[in-house]
Amino acid sequence: MTASTRTLQVDALARVEGEGRFQVRLEGARVVQAEFSIFEPPRYFEALLEGRSFRDAPDITSRICGICPIAYIMSASQAMEAALGWQIPEPIASLRRLIYCGEWIQSHVLHTHMLHAPDFLGLPDSLALAQQDRRLVENGLAVKKLGNRLMEVIGGRSVHPVNTRVGGFYRAPEAASLHALLPELERCEALSLAALETFASFDFPDLEPDTLFVALRHPSVYPLAEGRIATSEGLEIEVAEFPAAFIERQVAHSNALQGQTRDGAAYLVGPLARFNLNAERLPPDLLEHAERAGLRPGCRNPFKSLLARQLETIYALREAARLIRDYVPPEPSFVEGPLRAGTGHGATEAPRGLCYHRYALAEDGSILAATIVPPTSQNQRQIELDLIATVERFHDRDDTALQWLCEQAIRNYDPCISCATHFLKLDVERV
Amino acid sequence: MSSASERLVIGVGHPERQDDGVGPYVAERLSRLGLPAVAHEGDGTGLLDLWAERRCCYLVDAMAGAAPAGSLVVFGGSQVGKLAAVPFVRSTHQLGVPEAVTLGRTLGRLPGHLVVIGITGCRFGFGAALSPAVRRSADGLVARLARALRRTSR
Secondary structure, eight states: OOTTEEEEEESSOSSSBSOEEEEEEEETTEEEEEEEEEOSOOOOHHHHHTTSBGGGHHHHHHTTOSSOHHHHHHHHHHHHHHHHTOOOOHHHHHHHHHHHHHHHHHHHHIIIIIIIHHHHTTOSSHHHHHHHOHHHHHHHHHHHHHHHHHHHHHHSSSSSOSSEETTEESSOOOHHHHHTTHHHHHHHHHHHHHHHHHHHTSOOOOOOOOOOBEEEEOSSSOOSSOSEEEETTSOEEOGGGHHHHEEEEOOTTOSSOEEEETTSOOOBOSHHHHHHHHGGGSOHHHHHHHHHHTOOTTOOOGGGHHHHHHHHHHHHHHHHHHHHHTOOOOSSSBOOOOOOOEEEEEEEEETTEEEEEEEEEOTTSBEEEEEEEOHHHHHHHHHHHHHHHHHHHTTTSOHHHHHHHHHHHHHTTOOBHHHHTOOSOOOOOOO | OOOGGGEEEEEESOTTBGGGGHHHHHHHHHHHTTOOEEEEOOOHHHHHHHHTTOSEEEEEEEEOSSSOTTOEEEEEGGGGGGGGGSOBOOOSSSOOHHHHHHHHHHHTOSOSEEEEEEEEOSOOSSBSOOOHHHHHHHHHHHHHHHHHHHHHHO
């Protein structure tokens, strides 16, 4: 190592789900190596599904993550319904959107308030944040509790819901049990707007790297579980065309596959991508709140994902209230149809970004092959590029300050490392 | 005197991860006896909600450590503050038991009386079966907690 060579390394990242590390080497002001490594063991979910009934996929894949089980349930269900040619009526689709709002709320607020906000205040964790700003943490906990409650009322429980199935729900919740949540939804929207103002006052590192954004886009609604796949370069494709445009590749330093475009480009999925590709689908007053907070469509500053995530929390609270006011229990609560051989694709917007599933089914509905591409796998390469951009932009800071910024840059993505290590084969390349 | 409903045993852990399931095991057996007990997967923010407006909570969780499997460590009163240094099994994303206790104290949301009981485990792999030593210890704890709950509910 020369005198001008610096190495920044954190062996066990904190405030992320799962086990990961990063290492950045720079010579002078130039980064020569940046690796975001996921060393959580592979979990073989795709192999686990082979030979099982199509009905099992939503429940099994939901175990990939305790924070975002709905994303897996919905993407798997969509893929199965596409393979089988089952059409989902609007009332069932609306109820799915409603439980998805609950997941966004509880997942987003856990990250913004408890895991990410401390970074911007120079605090080590949410415990220190609670000592400094008790109101902010109390309010965040209230909103998270409401998100969990919404998932419980519809899904039977907040972690790994049990009331969902391919085709819809085993039982539709009573309207009264949902209507009882309306006052708290309104209160929590006000609390979340106040939190957005607080977050807007944070000092965001000045960084605008070139970024390719990828998210669902829908002609009339801000996407949760509907729409086509769009990119900030103008590509717009059907969900079934995902494999034609995006691939995953093995890298030696990570147990999780890395997503990239067919052309080899890194890309970003998650709140910032959704906001940039769907801002016009947000209510005008929410766009005004975003503007006042310093978040404008086209924003490329990854640190402002905090603002996008908080804005989506507010949107999900309001959307949940709208869906509840319009709610009529679907009757029947699920659809079924004949079985057939085929391949189906599903993609929904997990809190952390696009979650893609593909299944090939035999004539009896048993699973022949499964492919799951979670958001953190797709974001991995972009995270490394952000690390490079961050270190080169702020290379004059001392190691402690720079390491802090690097950790913060990774937490911009709310990475779910457990989700990322889902894949079928582990090919270790030893060099 | 407080009623049974003001008291609660919370068994924290994952029932499919061998000794990490000792908390839910204890909670389930107390529930079968008609006593107030719930299993909880351990998200600390959820613990704060369970503690809300309870006068007394007993929290049972697995511990990893050098002590023999089945060893009990009880933290009550001012000793609860020592939890931060204890290697409870926990997620890296959600708040664990020590963090929940610290956060609860900061926010003034601890129950009136909190007793945290750690049971040292030796197996944390896949599966529902507790190791024999942990199961023996858990059965003894169920009997003691049942006596305590019945005594205070009379």
